[in-house]
Amino acid sequence: MTFQPSGRRSILQRRSSTSNSIQAGLDGMAVTGVAWWLVDYHIGFLTPAYVIMILLLLGALAVVYDHYAIYRSNVGFTLKAFKLFKAWTATFAFLVAMAFLTKQSEQYSRMLVAQLFLGGLLVQLLLHVAMREVQKKLLNHPDQLDNALIIGSGRLANFLHQKISNNPWLGQRMVGCVLIKAGGEPAGATAEIDPRHPTILGNITDLDVLVERHAIRSVYFVTPLDASEVIEEVYLRLLDKHIAVNWVPDIFSLRLINHSVREIAGIPVLTLSETPLMGMRLFLKNLEDRLLASLALILVAPLLMVIAIAIKLDSPGPVFFRQERMGWSGGIFRIWKFRSMVVHQAENGIVKQAQKNDPRVTRVGAFIRRTSLDELPQLFNVLLGEMSLVGPRPHAIQHDEEYSDSIVDYFARHHIKPGITGLAQVRGFRGETRDIEQMIQRVESDIEYINNWSLWLDFIILLRTVFAFTGKHAY
Template structure:
């Protein structure tokens, strides 16, 4: 079969399948965001200097460009279910814009040209005004939708988990114009009993034509479990002439998802079930810049502590100051993790044994360092060289990985991101020894939650909370 015949037979689409459905509200919000950022900086510079200098104009043009890219990347203009959700995304994206501007000013050695007072006021005022823009557009559209916009009668086929999630989410989302009038059961999906009062259960697939006509249905969501996926084409064939929209909602809740996303290649939708959030592009660059900058500043700031404990380790027990051990890193790449040596030099066991309370191998200085996590400070050099991150799943010994990989579900998925000096598990009390499989399972669960929900703001939150977790009794 020739390529031409192949494409004709399979009726490949030239139109993009995943379309960006930008609304007028989103365009208005984007324009107003840019306006308040520009006007606030112009106003502040005139207030301080009486004019806006060329360096401020250049910064403003660059800031607008970074805003457009970053806001799209962070989904700031998406339609959120709540004001708080939208403002949280706005805060993350605006924070990244400020960090990028500061980093560029540092690299180009132009930071001294700008008034710190103007920049601080501008950053704060712009965020407040953008939040106000979001609040006004959100509430304005909410009023418009309730009072003036016609609702689209919609029906859900299926009574499983994804159907319940759709029914609840669509009904509570002010941005969606659908009104779910009911759901129907399909085939042997009878095991999923519909227990919600609203929307009501209207019948089964045998009643589909009658329900569509009776309620004037204009949109149908097919939310069947995967074991009924073969019936989706039957539903489409049945409704193809009914002059309504047919939407397929794949039941992804059956999978253990890890930072999932949807994309498209040549008109074919691709659903990423497991994906690292930091493989390449803006997010990876952003995290790398923050890691290396903070690590370098921390090394310079903490250098007296590093020197003091280097001397203490050397003077109180024989052996090297720095302990190096092979660990599994990002995507399974091995690297040497650095620590201050906290144990007496001994012949290592075949299987690395976790330190426990009262462990005779630990030196007196080592016990203090492990309790306060000072022994982990040399990992700042791991961060600087790029083998680790400030925040991420803690790197376990290779033998521990081999032991737990077949005992804890999705254990090795922790390596889909760089290991970190601290992480979500650590600030939730899971530092040090994990005595049971349940504790290790909980640690892995938190690590995967971090990977699925990574953001610069989450990193900053974990770094802020880490000092409060350092004195946990779990660290030996």
């Protein structure tokens, strides 16, 4: 018998609770009400232009709030309020952009739009506070909670236990966990442990007894990658007991790079490692790089000329230093830098990092290295599409090979274009690496950047670069 995924429905389904649906409806009505009242107050009647504005606002609200998972995430109120602020701001940014692009901005009152932004945000925050209080009161009765059980143990099981226990609006009470392998605590064990961890009730052989004793309604499998065969056997046993079964594969012991869940021809695919630069994201990243690099080259052209002349007068040799580096997806390119050292050959073919008070560094070279002006020619690499303004710094190929032997996930930093500056650099992880721990800090920052990439993050890093690229670590 061959497996054929069903074509009638997607296997990846979105779940929305009744309270979240009500919250979304209340937000839409509140925003519409605030907008209507402000138009009536300022204008006196609803004009076609403001009807279009309200309709666009509601449409953008649905799309942007879905992107920020406003109604799909159960987080603390402070974080929820911050996410709501970002989503609401992004919605208004879209409206403003549309008004200017269509040359209709003159039809709208600036005061009205500003008041709508502040009033709409305030009303939504109040509605979210009220909804959370209603949820807490409705779910504050133990007899209304479904008992849940975790099959598995470890950090992910502990994390899942905390999340469910600290979110009463999920409507579940976590009673404990059972170990996948036999030989654990006996069934019914209730020894006191860390309250952040689930109580170990027994092992997998005790499951039927525990399900009956605790009236379990939901089960969460938290299994390592090498224990997934347990799921089929236990799943069939639970199927006859009318229990909701959930699988949380324990993949988080791996270094995940831009991980996601998607669907291919009806089959769920869990992506562990992938570049964030695809489709529209790649287009936006390239657009950002080309536009800003072109503008920067125009602004610094006179400075480039002055530095080039100073290098030629200071020591014999070429103005630029060219060296092969490894880039995006392992591609090789030649980096552009101003030459900051005397012309020399690598000793025994070994590329030696620049050190503090390095005798190879020229007088002009010491200044441009300290101020990071030697990196400016890499704007040409950006225009050629070989580098980005922001990304992991590319190292000499020999150093890539050396560090990859000591750092398991070192090459994960090549899942995105290398950059002139990056998150590691603005955090101070630059210059000579005297020990492996310093390089590990760089790699961790680079992977954090890849996993959280956005145009906004690029903007913040570029802003911080202005203050970070001079100082004691530059030589």
